[in-house]
Amino acid sequence: MSVKSTYIVKLKYEPKVPIDARNISPNTFTGKSLNDILKLSVLEGGISVELKDLFDVDGPSNAPEDVNSIEILIEGFGSGKLRYIGYRMSGGRIVVKGDVGHFAGYRMSGGSILIEGKAGSYVGAKMKGGSIEVMKGCGDCVGGKLPGEKPGKGMSSGEIIIHGDAGSQVGVGMKGGRIIIEGSAGMLCGLNMMGGTILIQRNCDLYPGARMTAGRVIVGGVVEGILPSFYFDSIVPSVRVGKISMNKPFAMFIADAIVGGRGSVYISLEENKSLIDQYKDLVEERIEVE
Amino acid sequence: MVQILIKNGLVYDPLNSINGEVMDLGVKNGKIVDPSEVNLNEAVVVDASGKVVLPGGIDIHSHIAGPKVNVGRLIRPEDHYLTNIPHKPPFKRAETGLTVPNVFRIGYDYARMGYTFVAEPATPPLKTRHTHEELNAIPMIDKMAFVLVDSNWIVLDLIQESRRDMLTAYLGWLLYATKTYSLKIVDAGSDAAWMIKGEGLSLDDQVPGYNLTPKDIIKAIAESAQQLNLPHKVHVHCNRLGYPGNYSITIETMNLTKDLKIVSEGPALHITHVQFTGYKGDSWGSLESGGEDIANVLNVNPYVTLDMGQVIPGRPATTMTADAPFEFVLYHLTRWKWSTTDTEVETASGIVPYKYKKKSYVNTVQWAIGLEVVLLSKDLWRVFLTTDHPNGGPFIDYPVVMSWLMSKRAREDFMAKLNRKALKKCVITSIDREFTLYDIAIITRASPAKLLGLEKFKGHLGVGADADIAIYDIDPRTLDLSKDYEKVSKAFRRAYMTIKGGEIIVKDGEIVKQVYGRTLYVKPEIPKDMIVEIEKYLDSAFKKYYSISLRNFFIDERELRNPMEIPLKTSLR
Numbered sequence A: 001m002s003v004k005s006t007y008i009v010k011l012k013y014e015p016k017v018p019i020d021a022r023n024i025s026p027n028t029f030t031g032k033s034l035n036d037i038l039k040l041s042v043l044e045g046g047i048s049v050e051l052k053d054l055f056d057v058d059g060p061s062n063a064p065e066d067v068n069s070i071e072i073l074i075e076g077f078g079s080g081k082l083r084y085i086g087y088r089m090s091g092g093r094i095v096v097k098g099d100v101g102h103f104a105g106y107r108m109s110g111g112s113i114l115i116e117g118k119a120g121s122y123v124g125a126k127m128k129g130g131s132i133e134v135m136k137g138c139g140d141c142v143g144g145k146l147p148g149e150k151p152g153k154g155m156s157s158g159e160i161i162i163h164g165d166a167g168s169q170v171g172v173g174m175k176g177g178r179i180i181i182e183g184s185a186g187m188l189c190g191l192n193m194m195g196g197t198i199l200i201q202r203n204c205d206l207y208p209g210a211r212m213t214a215g216r217v218i219v220g221g222v223v224e225g226i227l228p229s230f231y232f233d234s235i236v237p238s239v240r241v242g243k244i245s246m247n248k249p250f251a252m253f254i255a256d257a258i259v260g261g262r263g264s265v266y267i268s269l270e271e272n273k274s275l276i277d278q279y280k281d282l283v284e285e286r287i288e289v290e
Numbered sequence B: 001m002v003q004i005l006i007k008n009g010l011v012y013d014p015l016n017s018i019n020g021e022v023m024d025l026g027v028k029n030g031k032i033v034d035p036s037e038v039n040l041n042e043a044v045v046v047d048a049s050g051k052v053v054l055p056g057g058i059d060i061h062s063h064i065a066g067p068k069v070n071v072g073r074l075i076r077p078e079d080h081y082l083t084n085i086p087h088k089p090p091f092k093r094a095e096t097g098l099t100v101p102n103v104f105r106i107g108y109d110y111a112r113m114g115y116t117f118v119a120e121p122a123t124p125p126l127k128t129r130h131t132h133e134e135l136n137a138i139p140m141i142d143k144m145a146f147v148l149v150d151s152n153w154i155v156l157d158l159i160q161e162s163r164r165d166m167l168t169a170y171l172g173w174l175l176y177a178t179k180t181y182s183l184k185i186v187d188a189g190s191d192a193a194w195m196i197k198g199e200g201l202s203l204d205d206q207v208p209g210y211n212l213t214p215k216d217i218i219k220a221i222a223e224s225a226q227q228l229n230l231p232h233k234v235h236v237h238c239n240r241l242g243y244p245g246n247y248s249i250t251i252e253t254m255n256l257t258k259d260l261k262i263v264s265e266g267p268a269l270h271i272t273h274v275q276f277t278g279y280k281g282d283s284w285g286s287l288e289s290g291g292e293d294i295a296n297v298l299n300v301n302p303y304v305t306l307d308m309g310q311v312i313p314g315r316p317a318t319t320m321t322a323d324a325p326f327e328f329v330l331y332h333l334t335r336w337k338w339s340t341t342d343t344e345v346e347t348a349s350g351i352v353p354y355k356y357k358k359k360s361y362v363n364t365v366q367w368a369i370g371l372e373v374v375l376l377s378k379d380l381w382r383v384f385l386t387t388d389h390p391n392g393g394p395f396i397d398y399p400v401v402m403s404w405l406m407s408k409r410a411r412e413d414f415m416a417k418l419n420r421k422a423l424k425k426c427v428i429t430s431i432d433r434e435f436t437l438y439d440i441a442i443i444t445r446a447s448p449a450k451l452l453g454l455e456k457f458k459g460h461l462g463v464g465a466d467a468d469i470a471i472y473d474i475d476p477r478t479l480d481l482s483k484d485y486e487k488v489s490k491a492f493r494r495a496y497m498t499i500k501g502g503e504i505i506v507k508d509g510e511i512v513k514q515v516y517g518r519t520l521y522v523k524p525e526i527p528k529d530m531i532v533e534i535e536k537y538l539d540s541a542f543k544k545y546y547s548i549s550l551r552n553f554f555i556d557e558r559e560l561r562n563p564m565e566i567p568l569k570t571s572l573r
């Protein structure tokens, strides 16, 4: 393993407006001298300023050519206003010692991002690889596509782990990769999904897997409601996602008939007895529960 | 107001038969004056030597305002977030959107291309208040709107009852009430049929609930337009648009002029975006171009005009039309997203995003049709350049279309990227014609002004005309327009200078001043007793049909930012 070059990027003051910090990424730092890094542009509320106007940067005077050996630590009060952290990064590591704004890891293709606080919406939107870990909750559209785009334009590979709750539309339009939410998720998770896996370990609001055509959505807790356009498939004794295995029975549905989909939605049986009874009445289908 | 002296420009002004003469132009008080009248002590002197000077461009068909445009913006966020240009103080507003731009970009981009006048070709009467709100917000250009009348129940009732004078009076009243300029027919009667039976109509099908065919509707409305003496008579989107084999319906519609009682001068029918209704063959697989056939009919019928509706392969488009049955079909071909609306009593509409592909067989035939019709037409005063923005492509691609018209080489280079099988069936490959700058000035300036009946003060550079002038940095004396077509389209995309109403608004392709143009509408003269009669009739018709009252329908002049009323002498007695 090569030696890591660590840069500490610290906010000088608490920003009052959103900051487009897409240039804070190992890819823009590589091969640049510290002076050049300080001159990188940042948008403060739409006005272009230099990195040094907003941040103190501490690190080696010359950044290595290899992206993978760069680590960036972002700290300071008000980091929740920083958007587009790690935009299009292909390697290296970013650690945010606090919250972060929208679009963290947008279009990233490699490397890793660790956020020690909360994240905004669109964490890992359209990402193609690498990993993102958020220690607290996050906003909407984790790993999603942008509004208006076709299904399948969301995340295509890589992994996102949220150790708290997530907002609505987790993995909207995703095509591949894995999203793990350790807490609960909002409405319409897996909307327009075309592949990949979403695991919600706790509860989930209305209609997971709406309009999905492929992939898996697994909910370990209570589901507020599922769509009538799902087919019931079978009861499975346990579900495994990577190294995580959930050893309890799940009801498996094929989703979503309204778009001719063949995706699968797994819903924990114990937590959702009444919902599955309701569904049984709705489709007049016999669901055997031992 | 500034005075301007444009020196030594190479002037093309077809309405005054000026074909590339070096001359000076004077501008004073927003009008064109004799250069000797300009006071050189206060005037801005523009050196236009080696540059081409044209009247400001006029676009007769571009969907720039109204409810469907706004819905197009709403359902296409992806059209906007990657195309932003931030605002620039002190006056320049933010621009967004490619196929459905925001109001500011519409005005700015037209001005950058040297266009100063645009007509919005379809507004449902009930929603025209919204259309005017949007037109009011579009800077830089003069504008007007055409009102949709073909599936309007009141119109259908009056035609059915053969109350022709009442129909004429109603249409005249409607034009004034909605502050619009001309009548628009979209797929005559189809929206009425669509709401009742879920079907479109061919020319001789019966409109459900009425003893009428689309032919009857087109004829009745066209004759009322004659009686009203409208400057621009009727704007017709033909039936069965977008269906293979529809070119015969288009030709039949064009031939309807033979049965019309023609009382006032000028063309009687304008067939719009003819490309979409010029398909030969009986299925998508066997589609062929009907461009040549349509051009042949056009050449022998002096009462018909038409515009291209050119498609731009390789560019995204957003189709939006009052032809709801067609959009229903298109949505099921694309299966992505759409929006459809029923405007009570009057019309319907649909909006579907679409992308014309270079390698597609069908899209290649479509590309050929628009160009064939124009290149094969003998009378350039009756053809017009449009892309039916944003249906065939965005209006910012007009310069590319101009280069296709002006250069065989441009066409050949582009054809190399298109579908070969389709091109084998199109005559475009064998057409050698290349338009001159004079020809381009006709189809984008002079003939649109004439078609809209504005040739007295728009579309030319004679003394007394509005000072709407475009200067382009090309010199046909030193540049081979056919060979260097890319330079030509670049020059037309970013005008060297655009002058609107006597003010310099664009310099070197950049906006330097924001102005607001006028909105033109007609006021046909209707005898008093007929007004009383029609208002009495409408009062009960509104109670029967509409969810709003007659009083709230009428749009007041004060609701327009800069209204310009065109009074009309009619033959109603």
Ligand SMILES: [Zn+2]
Pocket: B061, B063, B121, B273, B388, B391
């Ligand atoms: Zn149109």
